[in-house]
Amino acid sequence: MGKILVTGATGNVGRHVVSQLGEAGLEVRALVRDPERSRLPVETVRGDLTAAETLEPALRDVESVFLLWPGFTTGNAADMVTVIAKHARRVVFLSANVADEPExxxxxxxxxxxxxxxxxxxxxxxxxxxxxxxxxxxxxQGVVRWPFGQASRSLIHEKDIAAVAAHVLTSAGHNGAAYVLTGPEQLTQAEQVRLIGEVIGREVRWEEQPAEEARERLMAAWGDPAFVDGALTTWERFVTHPEQVTDTVRRLLGRPALTFRQWARDHAADFS
Known part of the structure; x- marks a missing residue:
């Protein structure tokens, strides 16, 4: 099997893709903006997806690419895909479950x-x-103030996304497939907060926030009106039409998807 280039290698998903492929003894190269600070247990190379010309050295001798696009716009994505296609044979793209949503x-x-x-x-x-x-x-602080507490989600653990990515990158039969990945259960946002509190041993309550107030806060954090409005619309829809649950993780990996409680245990220190 040829070398695999992992982009977004220091992020929530990418770092697990790197570690899982590396532990399997595969040739892995990580694309990072600062190799000196990345501290990854594999070969690292400096590059930036938003600057397609920096990808040439990273793609040398690469057969497959795990692609995670940064940002909320396409930018120079066409140039980036052209450069990847010039060198690699296949790409596993971390997209999103937006098939039925606006462009x-x-x-x-x-x-x-x-x-x-x-x-x-x-x-x-x-x-x-x-x-x-x-x-x-x-x-x-013991209180989460956020909109749409009854929005029901099927949140997925980043380790499961990475495990599916590693499986697809290293096995046949996945060309042309689009896999919808979810966690194994539906939980409202208020239930997620309660469960995190249970895991860390602290009572945490939900306080409903008006959507317009939340929009102002999200605009300050994200800065993209279309993305903010899309998120709020999606959360509102999940109140009456809960996010779907798929069995894709189980079918591909031969085990159930990790629960949100397990995710909360893995991240308990982040909330303490």
């Missing part, structure tokens, strides 16, 4: 990859359990 940068990057000549697999996770780390400061 996003994920749709455009998927289109670019489909027409690139690369073999491809798209991983389309729903909500990331790791996104609840944004509540950490409030959880330490």
């Amino acid at each position: 996003t940068h994920y749709h455009e990057i998927e289109r670019l990859i489909r027409h690139s000549g690369l073999g491809w697999t798209f991983l389309r996770p729903g909500g990331f359990a790791a996104n609840t780390l944004g509540w950490a400061g409030q959880i330490r």
Whole structure:
């Protein structure tokens, strides 16, 4: 098996992809912006997906790419896909479960990859359990003030996304597949907060926040009106139409997806 390039290698998912592939004894190269600070147990090379010309050295002798696109716009994604297709044979793209939603940068990057000549697999996770780390400061105070407490999600552990990515990168039969990945259960946002409190041994209550107030706060944090409005619309929809649960993790890995409680145990120190 040829060398695998992992982008986003220091992020929530990428670092687990790197470690799982490395532990399997595979040739792994990590694309990072600062190799000196990355401290990864594999070969690292400096590069930036938003500057396609920096990818040439990273792609030398690479057969497969795990691709995680940074940001909320396509930017120079067309140039990036062209450079990858010039060197590699296949790409596993960490997309999102937005097939039925209005056009996003994920749709455009998927289109670019489909027409690139690369073999491809798209991983389309729903909500990331790791996104609840944004509540950490409030959880330490005992109250989470956020909108749409009854929005029901099937949040997925980043380790499961990474495990699926590693499996797809190292086994046959996945070209042209688009896998929707979720956790094994539906929990409302208020239930997620309560469960985190149980795991860390602290009572934490939910306080409903008006959507417009939340929008102001999210705009200050994210800065992209379309992304903020899309998130709020999605959370509101999940109140009456809960996020789907799939068995994709079980089918691909031969074990159940990790629960949100397990994720909370793994991250208990982040909330304490």
